[in-house]
Amino acid sequence: MRRKCRIWWPKPLSSTLPSTYNLLFGWFVSCSSDSVDIVVAFASNHESSSNLQSSFQEILHSINGNMHVSLQGKSKFSLLGQYRPCLSNGQVFYNGAEEDDVRKSCAHSIDDVSECCGCLKLDGLLDQCRQTSIENDYWIELAYDSLHLNAWGICWIPKLHHIHWNREILSQFDDHVIFYETPTFGGHHFSLRFWNSSEHEKPSLKKPQWVDELQQKQPLNDLDTVILAINSATAAKKFFERHDGLKRSSANIPIIWMFCTFTWHILAVSIASLSTIFYIFLQFFHYILNFGSQAWVYSASAKAFSNTWINIRIRCCQILYWPIFLQDNDLRSQSSVECAEKVALHKHSMWSSLVVDILLGDLIGLALLFHTESVCLWISNFACNFTNELLRSGCVWLMGVPAGFKLNIELAGVLGMISLNTIQIWSTLWIFVGSLFIYLIKVLATLAILFGLTISAALVIDMIAIATLHVSTLHWLISILYSQQLHTLAALWRLFRGRKWNPLRQRLDSFDYNVKQHVVGSLLFTPLLLLLPTTSVFYIFFTIMKTVISLSCMFIEVIISVIHATPYIKIVLRLIKPRRFPLGIWFESIACHNSSSDSSCSAHIDKNSLPFEEAPQREDINRMISILHSNYLSIGQMVLPHYRKAFSGVSRSYFATSVFGLLSGNKVASTLGATLPSTMPWLYVPYKEYWCLCRNSILGCMVDCNYYRCRDS
Incomplete structure (x- = not known):
C-alpha cells in the first residue's frame, strides 16, 4: 500500500521566495503505519538557530511542555526537517539563478533521490537532533516549486523531496500540501466542533453494532490533533522567538506607547476606585444583614422578596468577583488559540453582562425618576x-x-x-x-x-x-x-x-x-x-385572574433570564470579527496531479484567469494542493445554546403538569423555573488588597500583556 503524507503548511512561509535554507519546526501526527500528517508551525533560519545549539534540546523540551496537554499526549514538538530553494547534488540555488535552470535542477535532483539522500549536513547538536529524528521518527527534506498562485496569495509551493520514514528513505508516496492561515488570538482559528457542544449535548440513542465496529477501526488520520497543532503554531513560534532573543520592541513608537500606558493606568485606577467603593458598601450591607439574620423581620422579608434577594446575591457576587474572573491565571490555555479564545470569552462574559445590565437599568431608572x-x-x-x-x-x-x-x-x-x-x-x-x-x-x-x-x-x-x-x-x-x-x-x-x-x-x-x-x-x-x-x-374566574398575574410575573422572569443568559461580548465580536467563531472546516482544491501505470492526468484550477504553471512531477507520485478554510457560526447558532441552557428546566412536562393542575385544582407553580447564574461564597478581602486586585486585573488586559505586566511597588 502506498504511503500517504499530508503537509500542513502555513501561508506566510509561501508569501515570499526564500533565499536560504531554513529549519522546519512542528509536529509529526501519525495514527497509522502508512500515513503521516506533518504540521509545520514555523521556519527558522539556519544561522540564527545555530546560535542555540548549546540549549537546543532544552528549548524544544520547554516548548513542548508549554503546549496543550492533549497535544502533548498525541504528538511532540520537534525539528521536522529542512527546506531549500532547490536541491541539486548538494548545491543551493538562490533567487539570483534563472528560473528555468532552477526547475531543471530540481527535476534532476528529484530523479536522483534513490541514488543519494541529499540531506544537508547540519552543525553540532543540530545534526545530532536530525540523526535522532531520522532514527526514531521522521525527517523531511523539502524543495519548492515556483508556482505563482497570486489569487490565493501563494508565491511558491513546498515539494517533499524525500522523507526518512522509520529509518527508510522514501521517494514513492502520495503527498497532499494543505495551506492554512496561521491562527492568531483575536484574529481567527480552526475548530472541528460546535463551540458550546458540551452545554447542549444530549445522550444519543443506542447505536447499531456496525457503528461500533466502524469506530473501532483505526482511522486514517487524527484530524483533532492536527487542528490542535495548527492552533498551537503561533504559541510555539512565540516561545521559540523568546528563546532566540527576538522580542518585540516599542522603541519605534515610544510616545504612543507611553501615552497608551498612561491612559490605561488612569482607567485602571478609576475603575478600581469605583469598584472599591461598591465593595465597602456591600461589605457594610452584608454585615447589617448578618447582624439581624435571626430576627423574624429578616425571615419574613426573605420569603416575601425571594426573587429580589436571589438577584441581589447574584449581582453582589458579580461585583465582588469580576477582578478575579478577569485575571488570566490559566497560562496553559494560551498555547492553543482555540482554548485561549474560549477562556477569554468566558472571562469577559461576566463583566459584559454586568455592564449591559447596569446600562439598561440606568435607562429605565432615569425614565422612572x-x-x-x-x-x-x-x-x-x-x-x-x-x-x-x-x-x-x-x-x-x-x-x-x-x-x-x-x-x-x-x-x-x-x-x-x-x-x-x-x-x-x-x-x-x-x-x-x-x-x-x-x-x-x-x-x-x-x-x-x-x-x-x-x-x-x-x-x-x-x-x-x-x-x-x-x-x-x-x-x-x-x-x-x-x-x-x-x-x-x-x-x-x-x-x-x-x-x-x-x-x-x-x-x-x-x-x-x-x-x-x-x-x-x-x-x-x-x-x-x-x-x-x-x-x-x-x-x-379566580384561576383566570391568578393565571394572568402569574403570566405577567413569568414574562418579567423571562426578561431577567434573557439579560443574564445573552452572550453580549460574543455578539459584538461576531459582528466585528466573524472569523473568531469557526464551525467546522472545508478544503479548497487548487491543483492536483494523478499518475498511475494505466493513465496519467494533471489538473489545476485557474482562479480569476491567473496563470498557473504545472511544476515537473514524478510519474509515481500523486500530488494535491489545497487550502484550509473555516465555516463560521451565525448569531442564532451562537446565542441559542445559552438560551437553551437558561430555560432547560422548562419542558413539555412542565406545561402538561400546569394544565393538569389547573383542571384538577391542584397547586400550580407560579414561576417559570429558569436557570440563573450561580452564586459564589461571599468574598472577604481587605480594602487595599481588593483595590490592587482590581487595578492589576485591568492592567493585565492590555493588548500586549505577554510583554508587559504591572507589578506592585
Whole structure:
C-alpha cells in the first residue's frame, strides 16, 4: 500500500521566495503505519538557530511542555526537517539563478533521490537532533516549486523531496500540501466542533453494532490533533522567538506607547476606585444583614422578596468577583488559540453582562425618576380599575346568573360575600400604602441605576405578588374546595362501580360495598354533583385572574433570564470579527496531479484567469494542493445554546403538569423555573488588597500583556 503524507503548511512561509535554507519546526501526527500528517508551525533560519545549539534540546523540551496537554499526549514538538530553494547534488540555488535552470535542477535532483539522500549536513547538536529524528521518527527534506498562485496569495509551493520514514528513505508516496492561515488570538482559528457542544449535548440513542465496529477501526488520520497543532503554531513560534532573543520592541513608537500606558493606568485606577467603593458598601450591607439574620423581620422579608434577594446575591457576587474572573491565571490555555479564545470569552462574559445590565437599568431608572408622578398615577388607576371593574364586578356577576347558568343561590352568595369582604379589606390596607407608593418608585429607580435592571425587575415581581396577595388567597381557598369536591365525587363514583383505589399498588381493585355504604354514597353524591357548577364557576374566574398575574410575573422572569443568559461580548465580536467563531472546516482544491501505470492526468484550477504553471512531477507520485478554510457560526447558532441552557428546566412536562393542575385544582407553580447564574461564597478581602486586585486585573488586559505586566511597588 502506498504511503500517504499530508503537509500542513502555513501561508506566510509561501508569501515570499526564500533565499536560504531554513529549519522546519512542528509536529509529526501519525495514527497509522502508512500515513503521516506533518504540521509545520514555523521556519527558522539556519544561522540564527545555530546560535542555540548549546540549549537546543532544552528549548524544544520547554516548548513542548508549554503546549496543550492533549497535544502533548498525541504528538511532540520537534525539528521536522529542512527546506531549500532547490536541491541539486548538494548545491543551493538562490533567487539570483534563472528560473528555468532552477526547475531543471530540481527535476534532476528529484530523479536522483534513490541514488543519494541529499540531506544537508547540519552543525553540532543540530545534526545530532536530525540523526535522532531520522532514527526514531521522521525527517523531511523539502524543495519548492515556483508556482505563482497570486489569487490565493501563494508565491511558491513546498515539494517533499524525500522523507526518512522509520529509518527508510522514501521517494514513492502520495503527498497532499494543505495551506492554512496561521491562527492568531483575536484574529481567527480552526475548530472541528460546535463551540458550546458540551452545554447542549444530549445522550444519543443506542447505536447499531456496525457503528461500533466502524469506530473501532483505526482511522486514517487524527484530524483533532492536527487542528490542535495548527492552533498551537503561533504559541510555539512565540516561545521559540523568546528563546532566540527576538522580542518585540516599542522603541519605534515610544510616545504612543507611553501615552497608551498612561491612559490605561488612569482607567485602571478609576475603575478600581469605583469598584472599591461598591465593595465597602456591600461589605457594610452584608454585615447589617448578618447582624439581624435571626430576627423574624429578616425571615419574613426573605420569603416575601425571594426573587429580589436571589438577584441581589447574584449581582453582589458579580461585583465582588469580576477582578478575579478577569485575571488570566490559566497560562496553559494560551498555547492553543482555540482554548485561549474560549477562556477569554468566558472571562469577559461576566463583566459584559454586568455592564449591559447596569446600562439598561440606568435607562429605565432615569425614565422612572423623570416620570415618577405619571407612573404612580397610571399604576393607581390600573389598580382601581382592576379591583372595581374586574374583581368586584366579577364577584357580583357570579352571585347572579352568569352567562345564563342557574347556580346555587346560597353557595354563590356565601362565596361571593367572602370574596367581596376579602377584596374590601385588602383595598383598605393599600390606601395607607398609596401615600408611600411614590417613594417605592424612586427606590425602584435607584436600584435600577446602581445595580442594574434585573434587580429592579425582580423587585417588581415580588411587589406584584404582594399587591395581588388577596387574589392568590381567594384562588387558594376556592381551589381547595374545588379539588376536594372533585376527589370526593371520583371516590363516590368508584363506589358505585364496586372499585376502590389501592394507594400502595397505585391501581384500582375490586371491592364489595354493603347497602349502607351505597345509601350514604348516594346521599352525598347528589348534592356534591349539583353544587359542582357553582364551585367551578368561581374557581374558573379566580384561576383566570391568578393565571394572568402569574403570566405577567413569568414574562418579567423571562426578561431577567434573557439579560443574564445573552452572550453580549460574543455578539459584538461576531459582528466585528466573524472569523473568531469557526464551525467546522472545508478544503479548497487548487491543483492536483494523478499518475498511475494505466493513465496519467494533471489538473489545476485557474482562479480569476491567473496563470498557473504545472511544476515537473514524478510519474509515481500523486500530488494535491489545497487550502484550509473555516465555516463560521451565525448569531442564532451562537446565542441559542445559552438560551437553551437558561430555560432547560422548562419542558413539555412542565406545561402538561400546569394544565393538569389547573383542571384538577391542584397547586400550580407560579414561576417559570429558569436557570440563573450561580452564586459564589461571599468574598472577604481587605480594602487595599481588593483595590490592587482590581487595578492589576485591568492592567493585565492590555493588548500586549505577554510583554508587559504591572507589578506592585
